[in-house]
Amino acid sequence: MADLNPISLWKRFLALPNDNRGKTIAVAILVAALCSLFVTGATVVLRPIQQANRAAETQLRLEALIDAIPGMEAMLEADDGATLSTVVVDLETGMAARDVTPDTLDAALQDPANYANLDDNQDIAGIDTRPRYVQIYILRRDDRVETAIFPMIGSGYNGPIEAMVALTGDMNTIAGMTVTRQSETPGLGARIEEPGWQAGFQGTQVRDPAGTMKFAVARGPAVSPYEVDGITGASRTGRGVTQMVRFWLGPDGYGPVIDAIRRREF
Amino acid sequence: MARRTLRHIFFTPLIRENPVTLQILGICSALAVTTSLDTALTMSVALTTVLVLSAAIISLIRRHIPVSIRLIVQILIVASLVIVIDQVLQAYFFDISQRLSVFVSLITTNCLVLGRAESFARHNPVLPSVVDAAGNGLGYSLILVVIGTLRELFGKGTLMGVPVLRTVEDGGWFTPLSLMLLAPSAFFLLGLLVWAIRATLSEQAEPLAHTPPDRREAAE
Numbered sequence: 001m002a003d004l005n006p007i008s009l010w011k012r013f014l015a016l017p018n019d020n021r022g023k024t025i026a027v028a029i030l031v032a033a034l035c036s037l038f039v040t041g042a043t044v045v046l047r048p049i050q051q052a053n054r055a056a057e058t059q060l061r062l063e064a065l066i067d068a069i070p071g072m073e074a075m076l077e078a079d080d081g082a083t084l085s086t087v088v089v090d091l092e093t094g095m096a097a098r099d100v101t102p103d104t105l106d107a108a109l110q111d112p113a114n115y116a117n118l119d120d121n122q123d124i125a126g127i128d129t130r131p132r133y134v135q136i137y138i139l140r141r142d143d144r145v146e147t148a149i150f151p152m153i154g155s156g157y158n159g160p161i162e163a164m165v166a167l168t169g170d171m172n173t174i175a176g177m178t179v180t181r182q183s184e185t186p187g188l189g190a191r192i193e194e195p196g197w198q199a200g201f202q203g204t205q206v207r208d209p210a211g212t213m214k215f216a217v218a219r220g221p222a223v224s225p226y227e228v229d230g231i232t233g234a235s236r237t238g239r240g241v242t243q244m245v246r247f248w249l250g251p252d253g254y255g256p257v258i259d260a261i262r263r264r265e266f
Numbered sequence: 267m268a269r270r271t272l273r274h275i276f277f278t279p280l281i282r283e284n285p286v287t288l289q290i291l292g293i294c295s296a297l298a299v300t301t302s303l304d305t306a307l308t309m310s311v312a313l314t315t316v317l318v319l320s321a322a323i324i325s326l327i328r329r330h331i332p333v334s335i336r337l338i339v340q341i342l343i344v345a346s347l348v349i350v351i352d353q354v355l356q357a358y359f360f361d362i363s364q365r366l367s368v369f370v371s372l373i374t375t376n377c378l379v380l381g382r383a384e385s386f387a388r389h390n391p392v393l394p395s396v397v398d399a400a401g402n403g404l405g406y407s408l409i410l411v412v413i414g415t416l417r418e419l420f421g422k423g424t425l426m427g428v429p430v431l432r433t434v435e436d437g438g439w440f441t442p443l444s445l446m447l448l449a450p451s452a453f454f455l456l457g458l459l460v461w462a463i464r465a466t467l468s469e470q471a472e473p474l475a476h477t478p479p480d481r482r483e484a485a486e
Contacts, residue, residue, distance in 0.1 A: 036346075
């Protein structure tokens with residue numbers, strides 16, 4: 001007569017010898033299930049707080065980036081019509097988005113329809129999909145775009161790299177760069193967070209006069225106006241940054257927006 | 267072997283059998299996170315918490331862990347605890363968790379944690395296991411705090427970010443030793459510490475691995 005009382009079943013299970021194959025598998029499954037519940041629970045409960053932290057951090061980095069661009073602070077303070085504005089752009093049209101505002105951006109990005117899949121030729125940054133709407137920051141003076149700050153994401157050696165790149169009004173000279181999130185190897189790739197390295201971006205050209213994308217993180221010291229110094233021991237990270245900048249400033253990234261800014265449509 | 271008292275279990279690993287200085291376990295993180303006192307303290311608390319909780323859980327289920335998969339089960343428990351601690355740090359101590367970067371997640375592979383689980387918690391009831399884990403965690407913390415204090419004090423002239431020695435840049439007299447902020451200085455300090463402890467407690471000194479020959483071989 002089978003005994004189906006769960007308590008006595010449990011006791012019988014515990015009484016099995018430890019080298020019993022069934023018990024070994026059952027213990028493995030039980031421990032794995034309990035651990036995954038524990039980890040998942042903690043992650044889900046803590047995620048909102050972490051996201052708030054990360055958003056605050058991004059805001060700080062943005063402010064630091066603006067401070068680091070020479071003359072930027074003076075420009076904002078010297079009340080002569082210079083204003084920093086936040087614009088949501090539609091990467092498909094290259095124009096300011098019509099019905100998405102910074103407040104509704106998060107909701108719009110929840111919708112998978114607002115992501116474009118990239119094929120292998122387009123996806124040089126290794127990011128698979130690209131959102132249609134992105135929030136950029138534009139500094140204007142006397143109706144001219146003085147500086148535009150573009151957030152970007154690419155893939156590094158250990159995981160995604162998120163950064164912001166500021167271009168001057170000619171849309172070809174980098175005014176500054178900051179990394180907002182990375183998980184590269186400490187002491188090697190993680191040095192992309194160092195202000196000393198990021199300072200090398202200032203004044204770097206993105207394209208040559210013929211319009212060909214030339215920007216690169218060099219292997220070693222920069223030898224042309226299109227390069228920034230490489231980091232020894234972090235060539236994969238450097239490549240990730242190169243591809244990220246090339247993708248986002250290229251035709252599948254902010255290209256249409258950059259063209260529109262050049263045509264003075266912003 | 268007579269049963270060791272809880273007191274003994276707790277105090278032995280603090281200095282006499284300190285996991286870092288006697289067994290040279292867990293030094294990877296001891297070197298990496300001790301550039302300042304606050305990261306050293308955070309790491310100490312994280313490691314001690316993981317050590318105590320994992321010892322308690324493993325000791326609780328010790329009679330039912332099949333020998334063939336015991337290491338996997340132990341690592342799984344340790345890894346889950348570490349992930350949760352890391353998430354908690356990211357949520358409530360965001361700044362410090364950024365500076366600790368991967369080293370919190372590397373607690374999983376810290377020999378100290380698995381070593382205590384494997385050699386003590388697996389064979390002992392919950393209370394002694396927890397006491398042993400706390401003792402070892404605090405022993406590790408002690409070394410981290412000592413090295414972290416020295417490195418931050420002499421490397422930056424501050425403690426917990428508060429200026430203690432006024433540096434030359436701020437108009438004081440102290441020139442920071444930038445070597446203290448680099449990894450080799452942690453090796454030097456740890457070596458000196460091990461030397462000091464073994465000179466005092468001479469039973470810790472290891473026998474020579476080779477006895478040198480009486481006279482030098484003729485050079486060719």
